Amino acid sequence: MIIIYQKFFSLESEKKARIINAALKEFARNGYSKASTNDIVKEAGISKGSLFNYFNSKRELYLFLLDYVVKIIEQIYAEVDWMEPDFFTRMRQLGEVKYKIYKKYPHAFNFIKTAAREDAAEVKPEINRIGKAIIAEGLERGYQNIDWSKFREDIDRERMIKIINWTMLGFAEEERDKVKSFEEVGTEVLKEADEYFSILRRCFYKKEEQ
Amino acid sequence: MIIIYQKFFSLESEKKARIINAALKEFARNGYSKASTNDIVKEAGISKGSLFNYFNSKRELYLFLLDYVVKIIEQIYAEVDWMEPDFFTRMRQLGEVKYKIYKKYPHAFNFIKTAAREDAAEVKPEINRIGKAIIAEGLERGYQNIDWSKFREDIDRERMIKIINWTMLGFAEEERDKVKSFEEVGTEVLKEADEYFSILRRCFYKKEEQ
DNA sequence: AACAAGATGACCAAAGTGGTCAAGGCAATC
DNA sequence: GATTGCCTTGACCACTTTGGTCATCTTGTT
Numbered sequence: 001m002i003i004i005y006q007k008f009f010s011l012e013s014e015k016k017a018r019i020i021n022a023a024l025k026e027f028a029r030n031g032y033s034k035a036s037t038n039d040i041v042k043e044a045g046i047s048k049g050s051l052f053n054y055f056n057s058k059r060e061l062y063l064f065l066l067d068y069v070v071k072i073i074e075q076i077y078a079e080v081d082w083m084e085p086d087f088f089t090r091m092r093q094l095g096e097v098k099y100k101i102y103k104k105y106p107h108a109f110n111f112i113k114t115a116a117r118e119d120a121a122e123v124k125p126e127i128n129r130i131g132k133a134i135i136a137e138g139l140e141r142g143y144q145n146i147d148w149s150k151f152r153e154d155i156d157r158e159r160m161i162k163i164i165n166w167t168m169l170g171f172a173e174e175e176r177d178k179v180k181s182f183e184e185v186g187t188e189v190l191k192e193a194d195e196y197f198s199i200l201r202r203c204f205y206k207k208e209e210q
Numbered sequence: 211m212i213i214i215y216q217k218f219f220s221l222e223s224e225k226k227a228r229i230i231n232a233a234l235k236e237f238a239r240n241g242y243s244k245a246s247t248n249d250i251v252k253e254a255g256i257s258k259g260s261l262f263n264y265f266n267s268k269r270e271l272y273l274f275l276l277d278y279v280v281k282i283i284e285q286i287y288a289e290v291d292w293m294e295p296d297f298f299t300r301m302r303q304l305g306e307v308k309y310k311i312y313k314k315y316p317h318a319f320n321f322i323k324t325a326a327r328e329d330a331a332e333v334k335p336e337i338n339r340i341g342k343a344i345i346a347e348g349l350e351r352g353y354q355n356i357d358w359s360k361f362r363e364d365i366d367r368e369r370m371i372k373i374i375n376w377t378m379l380g381f382a383e384e385e386r387d388k389v390k391s392f393e394e395v396g397t398e399v400l401k402e403a404d405e406y407f408s409i410l411r412r413c414f415y416k417k418e419e420q
Numbered sequence: 421a422a423c424a425a426g427a428t429g430a431c432c433a434a435a436g437t438g439g440t441c442a443a444g445g446c447a448a449t450c
Numbered sequence: 451g452a453t454t455g456c457c458t459t460g461a462c463c464a465c466t467t468t469g470g471t472c473a474t475c476t477t478g479t480t
Contacts, residue, residue: 007457030240030244034240034244036436036437036438037437037438037439038436038437038438046458046459047458047459047460048438048439048440048459048460049439049440049441049457049458049459049460050457050458050459052438052439052440053457053458056439057438057439058437058438058439154412155409155412155413156405156409159405159406159409160409162377162380162381162384163373163377163380163406163409163410165380166376166377166379166380166381167372167373167376167377169376169380170372170373170375170376170379170380171372171376174372195366195369196369196373199365199366199369199370199373200373202364202365203365203413203414204413217426246467246468246469247468247469247470248467248468248469256427256428257427257428257429258428258429258469258470258471259426259427259428259429259470259471259472260426260427260428262469262470262471263426263427266470267469267470268468268469268470421480422479422480423478423479423480424477424478424479424480425476425477425478425479426475426476426477426478427474427475427476427477428472428473428474428475428476429472429473429474429475430471430472430473430474431470431471431472431473432469432470432471432472433468433469433470434467434468434469435466435467435468435469436465436466436467436468437464437465437466437467438463438464438465438466439462439463439464440461440462440463441459441460441461441462441463442459442461442462443458443459443460443461444457444458444459445456445457445458445459446455446456446457446458447454447455447456447457448453448454448455448456449452449453449454449455450451450452450453450454
């Protein structure tokens with residue numbers, strides 16, 4: 001994993017992105033076994049020979065993507081201020097970083113989602129190994145240092161968190177469908193997201209904390 | 211569509227269900243073109259010859275399912291009391307009927323969801339034709355006769371409805387993942403759903419209406 | 421035993437699979 | 451202009467999978 005993929009990394013960055021996105025899309029849509037390298041090169045606009053020049057096999061390509069996306073996700077966690085005590089401010093921050101990544105790699109999150117459910121024997125062991133690490137880190141850090149005292153006490157906290165997460169997920173999905181290939185929507189999406197955060201604040205915070 | 215599929219309909223109902231579920235699952239997972247009739251017959255536990263005896267082609271099978279599922283969804287709408295003015299009571303009712311259908315055809319909703327995004331030229335025209343009708347009916351009836359006066363007035367209604375829908379969707383998905391092949395979970399799921407409805411009520415209704 | 425109705429899976433041509441490699445393009449050096 | 455070395459290309463390979471067929475076998479009824 002150190003010197004390997006050197007041929008790929010020395011490509012011009014626009015081409016790299018095209019290949020990564022095409023591959024992420026295909027694997028996310030069809031899973032490992034049904035994903036077609038033919039379709040990937042077609043979408044990426046390169047030749048088959050090139051793809052297998054950069055990566056020696058379909059499996060290697062998949063594992064490269066897995067590693068790459070995991071590193072991107074780690075980057076999310078690194079950029080977030082884990083000292084911010086306000087739940088919604090923090091969630092907004094997290095959303096903002098995710099959105100930035102989504103603009104560059106629209107299928108990255110879908111890719112890891114399907115990777116988690118992948119059952120092709122050729123890649124499953126690697127997924128499991130990496131998956132455990134991610135989950136361990138994610139859950140621990142996730143809600144650390146949050147000031148829960150701001151929340152209403154008559155509502156079950158676990159369910160409340162789920163409602164908030166589902167709302168953010170639903171919103172993200174809606175925005176994704178809306179955009180398609182439109183570039184640079186930018187700030188208005190975040191503004192709309194803030195509307196939702198404002199509603200959730202009014203729902204779940206104590207009156208005097210809003 | 212009148213006398214056709216007669217061979218299929220005269221099968222014993224358990225076998226019919228097995229075939230329908232296997233096919234819905236395969237099409238939902240892989241889309242029309244990548245779905246494999248081989249995998250369908252394997253999952254359904256019948257022979258290839260039989261499948262093509264009941265349905266003359268893959269396309270015919272797909273269109274049959276489309277029609278079948280659409281009719282099931284129409285049945286949902288027929289069973290709901292559209293006079294019930296309380297938003298959450300109505301949503302709960304709707305959820306209950308959907309849950310009943312989900313128990314019989316776990317992949318039906320996924321199937322129409324992917325069908326809506328299908329782009330295989332062989333079936334797209336039919337999907338579009340049926341799709342429009344569904345959407346027209348669904349949106350019109352959806353929130354008729356609801357007593358909106360019970361709701362807080364400081365929260366945007368459209369966004370609120372979306373939050374509620376995303377919550378129900380997220381809950382359903384979670385429950386689905388949890389169950390897998392476990393049979394007859396039954397009432398406890400609906401009880402847990404009621405917890406969420408209770409929270410949403412407390413969030414979005416005026417104090418005195420709860 | 422004779423028959424009909426259904427179910428079966430080996431089989432088919434056609435398409436698609438991951439992967440290879442000789443040939444050619446292209447820029448830099450001589 | 452010739453030579454060099456690196457990329458890129460897509461025709462090509464052996465192999466698998468595809469949707470669909472059909473002669474044969476099972477099964478139940480009379």
